[in-house]
Amino acid sequence: MKRRAALKNVAVAFGGLVSLPAWAENWNERSVSLSSSYFSPKESVLLAEVAETIIPVTDTPGAKELGVHNFIQKIVADCMDKKNQEFFSSGLAAVDTAAQKKFTKSFASCDTGQRISVLNEMEASPDQKGFYSMVKGLTIRGYLTSEYVMTNLTHYEMVPGHYYGCVPVSPKK
Amino acid sequence: MANIAIDAIKEVTYDAIVIGSGISGGWAAKELTGKGLRTLVLERGRDVKHIVDYPTTVTNPWEFEHRGQLPLEIREQNPIVSKCYAFYEGTTHFFVKDAEHPYVQEKPFDWIRGYQVGGKSLLWARQTQRWSDFDFEGPARDGFAVDWPIRYADLAPWYSYVEKFAGISGNKDGLATLPDGEFLPPHEWNCVESYFQKQVAGHYKDRHVIMGRAAHITKPQPIHFQQGRAQCQHRTICERGCPYGGYFSSNASTIPWAAKTGKMTLRPNSVVHSIIYDEKKGKAVGVRVVDATTHKMMEFYARIIFVNAAALNTNLVLLNSTSSRFPNGLGNDSGVLGKYVAFHNYRARISGEYDGMLESTTDGRRPNSPYIPRFRNVYKQEMDFLRGYAAGFSAGRMSHTNQDGIGASLKANLVKPVLDGWYVGSHMMGETIPKESNFVALDSNLKDPFGIPQLRISVGYDDNDDKMVKDYIEQMTEMFTIAGFKNIKATDSKQAAGLDIHEMGGVRMGKDPKTSILNKWNQMHACKNVFVTDGACMTSTSTQNPSLTYMAMTARAADYAVKEMKKGTL
Structure with missing residues (x-):
């Protein structure tokens, strides 16, 4: 549900007496766009491919289409301290280094199996598993908090309207 | 010329001044305007209008730039407020940032504040339990602080009065x-x-x-619809402001109610510097305000003053209100002002x-x-x-x-x-037990951005x-x-103390003017036209979340004050 529509429902709940505030006018799902360019275009592409390898497109959109790499970039740029930023950047660089070493091509040029093998090796490496778990954790978080997933797959309810204390566990849960 | 001066004074003269628009100030505004008093409500922060000034109230999780997480810069610049559970990407605009109002921690104290119309009533946890005589009798029975000058019977009808209006959900448990x-x-x-x-x-x-008894409208009554409030929709993102008015806040309830009387003048961006005491009249005559926008000092006058600046800021205002009669702070004959703070x-x-x-x-x-x-x-x-x-x-x-x-x-x-x-x-x-050694005082050198002394907090x-x-x-x-x-x-x-956001005391009530600042009507013993009905008045803290008690005390004190004004004693 778009914010303006949500607000309209609020207004309806009041009997339509509430006029919508000015700040509701420009809202849409694209209003939160990427302003930061923390990573270089090359790094950005690499990060998108790493995220897409972790959560690929299937019959539903994957990480790249949902802009998960942009979310990760935001978090790295704005929420991490310098030490973690450097740790993340060098980890990202190591992905390409590993792909070059193993398959003599960039990570982005590798096929899915090759990419997974690169990331699995990182996960198994004492020096690199820290980065891998960081990028995987951020990818999962970015995916699960994306509009697509929250509206279509996990069905986020902003306004449940109730609390039932004791209901049977439904089979789908 | 003389007439112009008189007109100018008339323009800034009211029947009552309320300092603060949070949970107790909002009630003071509602009660005093409801009884016909032209009331000036001074709020140090910006205006926050119900619904229109809740910018994140319908923001979906994915619409937050960092999906709720606080950027490092904000956390680094605000080590104190960042500790608060309710401070996140969706609520930063309702909290005071550390640099906005510095203070001195003699002991670690996390002072969490909300400077805006509505104060922390937008952010509170909404638990509303009454006190009983087991609470009011505590200090006298157990030999600490001083005896409360009131008992449950004094407050019970006022609890009922505020509960009906605010909307409190709960079960009659018979305890x-x-x-x-x-x-x-x-x-x-x-x-x-x-x-x-x-x-x-x-x-x-x-x-x-x-x-828990909680200030949520689970079944709206006519009085709630009259306020424009509707049933709680269980969103549990209350701290962003509720578009339904499902929980009680000054913004959704008391402030617009007071505004409807036509008797309220709400002045945001008004940082109260001190209360003006007139030595000849032997009472307070108004307040000095620093305009937060222009930094100009202004004065406003009234017959009675309600101080509802939130517990520690009420202490600060009174400590900073010095005169020949009260060199150590307004009403402070006993020397206990700022002391016996608890949480x-x-x-x-x-x-x-x-x-x-x-x-x-x-x-x-x-x-x-x-x-x-x-x-x-x-x-x-x-x-x-x-x-x-x-x-x-x-x-x-x-x-x-x-x-x-x-x-x-x-x-x-x-x-x-x-x-x-x-x-x-x-x-x-x-x-916690109020003690003389848990106190606040004014720093003799350090000033805040408005030139007002910083508060030294020594509470642990x-x-x-x-x-x-x-x-x-x-x-x-x-x-x-x-x-x-x-x-x-x-x-x-x-x-640290303070993170509970239940700081209380410093301007305590009591029977004896030698050991307390306020009498049983929340009225200053030594300056009868000043009332303190926020957390500062608390003689002891007991265990209940305190806001409901502030509301009841405020309504009771306002009723008393207006009756006394009509009798001509104030």
Whole structure:
């Protein structure tokens, strides 16, 4: 549900007496766009491919289409301290280094199996598993908090309207 | 010329001035305007209008730039407010940033503040329990602080009065320790909470688990519709402001109600510097204000003044209101102004798991939880510490996802949550004992950005608090064990005083002007036209969340003040 529509429902709940505030006018799902360019275009592409390898497109959109790499970039740029930023950047660089070493091509040029093998090796490496778990954790978080997933797959309810204390566990849960 | 001067003074003269627009200031505004007084409400922060100034109230999780997480820069610049549980990407605009109003911590004290119309009433946790005589009689019985000048009977009708208007949900539990109120229907229990309630009732005669009484409209009454408020929709993102007015805040309730009378002048961006005392008249005549935008000093005048700046800022304003008559702060003949500050001890929490009732779960969200009223030292002193603690309690079920692997299988698993068993948890709310050594004072050199002295805060825990933490952990562990909960873990966060956001006292009520500042009407002993009805007035803290008591005291004091004005004594 778009914010303006949500607000309209609020207004309806009041009997339509509430006029919508000015700040509701420009809202849409694209209003939160990427302003930061923390990573270089090359790094950005690499990060998108790493995220897409972790959560690929299937019959539903994957990480790249949902802009998960942009979310990760935001978090790295704005929420991490310098030490973690450097740790993340060098980890990202190591992905390409590993792909070059193993398959003599960039990570982005590798096929899915090759990419997974690169990331699995990182996960198994004492020096690199820290980065891998960081990028995987951020990818999962970015995916699960994306509009697509929250509206279509996990069905986020902003306004449940109730609390039932004791209901049977439904089979789908 | 003389006439122009008189007109100019008339323009800034009101019947009453209320300093602050938070939970108690809003009530003062409503009551005083409702009784016909032209009332100036001074708020140091910006205006926040109901709904239109709640910019994140319908923001979806994915619409936050960092999906809720605070950027590093904000955390680094605000080490104090960043500790508050309610301070996140969706609420930063309702909290005072550390640099906006610096203070001196003689002991660690996390001073969490909300400077805007509505104050912290936008952000509060909405728990509303009445005090009983076990609370009011505490200091006299146990020999600390001074005797409260009021008892439950003085406040009971005013509790009813404010509850009906504010909208308080709860169950009539019939407990002597926690008197029943004017309740809208209570929130629902879940299975494990009900189970725990029965287990506790079966093992202890004096321990009760009840549903929290909370300022949520569970069934709107005509008085709530008249305020433009509607039923709580269980969003549980209250701290962003509620577009339904489902919970009580000054913004949704008292301030617009006061505005409707046509008698209220609301002046945001007005930082009160001090109260003006007229030596000849022998009373307060107005307040000095620094305009937050222009930094110009202005004066406003009135016959009575209600000080509702929030506990420690009320202390600050009074300490900074010096005159020949009151060189140590307004009304401070006794020398106790700023002293006997206390708070609530929230240090301990406990968690566990329950492996039964797996066929049941919950649906929806609840902006409230069960509550365990104080059971220690109630009828007599029985422990090696004074007073006691109340506790919050809740149970629920979370789910997890299998995050192993990579690629399509991981992706599929991520949206297939697996329901966990029940978790249970509790936190303590302990009474702290007001002491002379827990005080606030003005710093003699340091000033805030408005040129007003900074507050030195010297407030901390003592041995009594440590003993209470230990007892809470022991008793809750026992109760959890009896209920068959597993994996019980208790922690003492050692969080600094202040993070409970229940700071109280410094301008305490009492019978004797030699040992207190306010009388039984929240009226200054030594300056009769000044009333203090926020947390600063508290003689002791007991264990209940205090806001409801401030509301009731404010309505009672306003009623008294207006009657006295009509009699001509004020």
